[in-house]
Every structure is written in C-alpha cells, then in structure tokens.
Amino acid sequence: GDSVTQMEGPVTLSEEAFLTINCTYTATGYPSLFWYVQYPGEGLQLLLKATKADDKGSNKGFEATYRKETTSFHLEKGSVQVSDSAVYFCALFIKAAGNKLTFGGGTRVLVKP
C-alpha cells in the first residue's frame, strides 16, 4: 500500500540554523506530494505542494523538490525562526486511491532563540 516515512523528531535547533526534514514515500501510482504544518493548538495547514517530478514547492521560506528517482520530498529552510516551531507532516495523494491523503508520522521541530 501507499506510505510515507519521515524522520522522527524532535528536531531541536537554534534560530537562523538550516533545517532539513527527510521524507520518502512508496506509492502504487503517480502521487502528488505535500507538506503540512501544525502549530501548537491548531489544525494542520498546507505549507507547500508539488504535483509532478522535479517540481519545487515553496512557501514562507520553505522548499521541497519532488524527486521521483529517489521517491523523496525533503523539506528545507535556510534560516529558521522561533515561529517555525511546529509539527511538520509529509503527505501524498493518489487520485485513483480516493479523495484522501496518506500522512507520515510527523516531525516536531523546536527552534530555540
């Protein structure tokens, strides 16, 4: 079946550090890929997406590139802020599988001042 694997957290880093969260997937079809972010006390919200190979999604300084050859969609940010402290979820969607997302386990990120 379809699945998403992301690095376990928590990831703790200092402000202005470089952040990478690894995400790999297995899928029976050609998925669209997403990163969602969950701030404390809130629901998930879409951070960025990529719908085909080599697409780069970007938003709020975060980037992720759809790598079909390595089945990966790693999230990066060059200089994190305290406000980036959150849980990040990688997810995939395959239309033929119905209108639902397959989520990874989430990675908690804590940015210290």
Added chain:
Amino acid sequence: DAGVIQSPRHEVTEMGQEVTLRCKPISGHNSLFWYRQTMMRGLELLIYFNNNVPIDDSGMPEDRFSAKMPNASFSTLKIQPSEPRDSAVYFCASSPPVRDGPYQPQHFGDGTRLSIL
C-alpha cells in the same frame, strides 16, 4: 471566509458517557474527513465522506464510534460509550471537489481536545 468549524474545542467527560463531536465544513466543499491525533499513534484517518456518503470507514476503531453526515454543512462523530483510551485530539477537515484538475488540499479545523476520565 470561515474555515472548518469544530465544536466543542474541549470536552472532558467520564468514561461510559456518550460524546458527540461536531463539524461544519467549508461551504462548497464536498469531502469531509475525521482524524484522530495522539502522541502514541500520530494522525489517523477515521472516516471520510464524499457528497455526504461514507466512502471509507476502515479507520474507525470499533463499533463504539459512529459518524454521520446528514447534509453538506454538518457532520458528527459520536463515541458511545466512551473510554479513557479515546482521549485524543479529533480533527475534522474538508476539501473541494476533485475533478480533472489538480488536487485540492484539505482544510483542517482547530480540533476538539477530548479527555475521558
């Protein structure tokens, strides 16, 4: 625009009681999802509806859980009887119709934090 609205935001009740969680999706969205989030199990999809019809309820943990969507603007998730292990944050999400265009992302509510004593 109003987002997905869930109520209550917090619920504390004793085991054995019936619990009803409510969700109002975004107007025009035709898919609705119920999730449960715990530290141990992460984010789990319980059930989802398309055009008010349950499509996949394979994530519903057991018969104590039931979900309904009587119309396009309202859904409930009910637990009867509730148990301490049901304590979690329950999220509702909705998404627009998936036609031939690109996928439309799910929009999440802020969740209901449920504590069963």
